[in-house]
Amino acid sequence: MPNGFWGKALFVDLTTGECRIEAIPEESFRRTLGGCGLGAQILLERLEPGADPLGPGNVLGFLPGLLTGTGAPFSGRFMVVGRSPLTGGWGEANAGGHFGPALRATGLDGVFIRGQADRPVYLEIDEGGAQLRDARAIWGLGVSQTEKAIRQEAGAAARVACVGPAGEQQSLLSGIVHDGGRIAARCGLGAAMGAKNLKAVAVRGDLRPPLASPQAFRAVSDDYLRLFRRKSSPLASRIPRILTALLPLLRRLGIRPSSGPAELVVDSFRRYGTAAGTSMLIELGDTPVRNWQGVGYRDFPLSRGERLSDEAVIRDVVRPYACRACPAACGGITHGPDGERRLRAEYESLAAFGPLLMLDDLEIVNRCNHVCNEAGLDSISIGVAVAFALECNEKGWLPAELATELPLRWGDGPTILELVGRIARREPGLGEWLADGVARASGFLPPEAKAAAMHAGGQELPMHRGLYEPNVAAGYALDPAPGRHTSTASGVAGLSAFRRYFELQGHRPDGRGDFPAKGRTTAIMAAVLRAYDSLGLCHFALQMGEPPFLEWLNAATGWDLDESELYTIGWRIQALRHIFNSREGLPPLVPLPARERGDSPQRSGTTAGLTLDMDAIAASYFATLGLDPLSGLPLPETARRLGLEEEPSARPRPAR
Numbered sequence: 028m029p030n031g032f033w034g035k036a037l038f039v040d041l042t043t044g045e046c047r048i049e050a051i052p053e054e055s056f057r058r059t060l061g062g063c064g065l066g067a068q069i070l071l072e073r074l075e076p077g078a079d080p081l082g083p084g085n086v087l088g089f090l091p092g093l094l095t096g097t098g099a100p101f102s103g104r105f106m107v108v109g110r111s112p113l114t115g116g117w118g119e120a121n122a123g124g125h126f127g128p129a130l131r132a133t134g135l136d137g138v139f140i141r142g143q144a145d146r147p148v149y150l151e152i153d154e155g156g157a158q159l160r161d162a163r164a165i166w167g168l169g170v171s172q173t174e175k176a177i178r179q180e181a182g183a184a185a186r187v188a189c190v191g192p193a194g195e196q197q198s199l200l201s202g203i204v205h206d207g208g209r210i211a212a213r214c215g216l217g218a219a220m221g222a223k224n225l226k227a228v229a230v231r232g233d234l235r236p237p238l239a240s241p242q243a244f245r246a247v248s249d250d251y252l253r254l255f256r257r258k259s260s261p262l263a264s265r266i267p268r269i270l271t272a273l274l275p276l277l278r279r280l281g282i283r284p285s286s287g288p289a290e291l292v293v294d295s296f297r298r299y300g301t302a303a304g305t306s307m308l309i310e311l312g313d314t315p316v317r318n319w320q321g322v323g324y325r326d327f328p329l330s331r332g333e334r335l336s337d338e339a340v341i342r343d344v345v346r347p348y349a350c351r352a353c354p355a356a357c358g359g360i361t362h363g364p365d366g367e368r369r370l371r372a373e374y375e376s377l378a379a380f381g382p383l384l385m386l387d388d389l390e391i392v393n394r395c396n397h398v399c400n401e402a403g404l405d406s407i408s409i410g411v412a413v414a415f416a417l418e419c420n421e422k423g424w425l426p427a428e429l430a431t432e433l434p435l436r437w438g439d440g441p442t443i444l445e446l447v448g449r450i451a452r453r454e455p456g457l458g459e460w461l462a463d464g465v466a467r468a469s470g471f472l473p474p475e476a477k478a479a480a481m482h483a484g485g486q487e488l489p490m491h492r493g494l495y496e497p498n499v500a501a502g503y504a505l506d507p508a509p510g511r512h513t514s515t516a517s518g519v520a521g522l523s524a525f526r527r528y529f530e531l532q533g534h535r536p537d538g539r540g541d542f543p544a545k546g547r548t549t550a551i552m553a554a555v556l557r558a559y560d561s562l563g564l565c566h567f568a569l570q571m572g573e574p575p576f577l578e579w580l581n582a583a584t585g586w587d588l589d590e591s592e593l594y595t596i597g598w599r600i601q602a603l604r605h606i607f608n609s610r611e612g613l614p615p616l617v618p619l620p621a622r623e624r625g626d627s628p629q630r631s632g633t634t635a636g637l638t639l640d641m642d643a644i645a646a647s648y649f650a651t652l653g654l655d656p657l658s659g660l661p662l663p664e665t666a667r668r669l670g671l672e673e674e675p676s677a678r679p680r681p682a683r
């Protein structure tokens with residue numbers, strides 16, 4: 028019996044109805060850890076290159092991380108993987124909550140689903156096995172109703188991940204929702220699930236993966252958890268006001284506040300979650316404003332930003348919300364107008380429906396977010412799609428039938444809410460036009476509209492500007508799942524959790540304008556984060572002290588890995604993801620929009636005068652990871668070091 032994992036995954040074929048459990052050898056976990064790493068390995072083995080992302084050949088994986096369900100702090104996350112219908116390449120969407128631990132508690136390390144059912148079904152999994160159930164009665168329901176209906180059938184203890192109407196209608200901006208609003212949102216994987224006629228996956232179990240050394244595991248956790256066993260500092264509630272007073276001066280001096288002592292970061296997360304400092308990020312230039320055309324402090328000043336930040340956002344929270352095994356509980360539960368339970372909006376949604384659209388009405392922002400959650404839509408992509416529509420209308424690029432459908436204006440809350448609803452319902456006209464994202468929407472318009480379509484490789488850009496932090500831009504352009512803020516450094520304000528890995532590689536994180544150094548930082552962080560993601564841990568923990576993830580892994584499995592070996596595993600996972608894209612004929616570097624690169628440098632703000640040298644960043648990233656810059660494939664020496672000789676690798680080029 029292995030320790031730390033079950034060594035089993037469920038393979039479902041919706042076309043034939045077969046549900047089969049297969050053994051996964053320990054070697055696979057040693058090479059990939061589980062989670063998204065295992066997903067990359069299995070998809071490369073079992074997903075035919077060129078398979079239609081919306082067809083039966085696509086394989087969707089639901090993968091808790093190796094530590095998910097072990098009780099390790101912050102280990103409640105899971106990953107959905109598949110070929111992305113939005114980008115055409117590696118698709119990956121990460122979510123917290125309670126679904127991942129419940130899936131692990133069924134005695135499985137993952138579920139892989141291929142084929143296409145001939146009628147709507149949902150998949151029910153418990154400790155005894157898996158069955159497909161008729162979902163015709165719940166097809167068309169929003170996610171809250173779907174969860175409720177399935178729990179009535181499968182039991183109140185069941186955890187349900189489902190698509191809403193947007194996924195059923197194969198909107199390429201749709202995700203997979205659980206816990207009434209937690210969403211594996213990115214890469215359009217909800218559309219892939221809807222195309223399979225799969226409404227939901229419901230899981231119910233009570234098992235815990237065995238640990239090699241429960242005492243060591245507990246001791247490491249206890250030591251780390253001391254950070255969370257203090258009384259909150261009264262300073263936490265005063266910091267937003269203090270920062271607000273100081274910000275204009277800091278901005279003028281070009282100083283960016285760092286995240287501060289771990290204790291204060293914990294207190295801030297507990298009180299405000301990701302809504303902490305929305306106004307600060309706008310003021311400093313991290314948040315895009317007016318579809319990336321605005322300058323935060325000038326166009327959306329603090330007096331407006333504060334309406335979407337800190338105390339304003341938590342005012343209606345009735346109790347905290349925590350993912351399983353989380354000592355921080357950064358989320359909040361509110362009540363909607365009918366008294367129904369809702370999760371409060373997080374930073375990405377606040378920014379995407381706020382300054383991006385020049386809207387400061389929190390009530391409307393919350394309602395837009397709720398429409399997205401219920402329909403199962405990615406709120407980042409929807410905000411960017413609405414911003415695109417507003418700019419297109421302003422500049423006269425829309426054909427008359429779209430321009431006259433709604434009075435599209437910046438900051439017009441009721442119109443914006445109506446437009447979000449039309450996208451969610453995929454209504455003919457504006458709704459249908461925007462439902463598959465800005466890259467496709469811009470195809471119908473004059474060529475100049477393409478500059479306003481803010482995406483990387485087809486995926487809408489998140490709410491952290493690459494110009495503000497070039498590591499983030501590097502992740503948008505270079506990660507095999509492009510346009511995601513979780514691929515590299517965003518949200519990881521402090522680099523201390525990576526310190527040991529930078530030292531290992533003889534690297535010192537860099538000054539802002541040193542683009543080759545940025546590429547190297549990005550590559551090292553990408554490798555560490557791929558290992559970290561495959562353990563099922565939350566990125567926010569990386570801002571709260573130094574979570575001992577290597578020690579947890581060793582205590583859980585009985586392995587004796589050191590940092591260098593863990594780094595090599597993460598590097599291998601990143602290489603596997605690049606190989607996946609190369610097989611699909613995708614370039615390893617996607618162009619970023621000129622506004623994001625700063626091709627016409629801004630004249631004011633913290634990013635004034637800055638233009639990103641993406642070629643320098645990319646060259647250094649590929650060199651650090653030993654990948655071919657033209658194909659993304661590992662160079663022969665890299666393939667040998669990572670044990671990937673069986674995978675396609677770059678052909679050595681003849682010497683000149």
Ligand code: SF4
Pocket residue numbers: 101102103123124296348349350353354355356357358565566567568
């Ligand atoms: S910090 Fe927030 S997102 Fe992360 S595990 Fe805790 S509750 Fe979930």
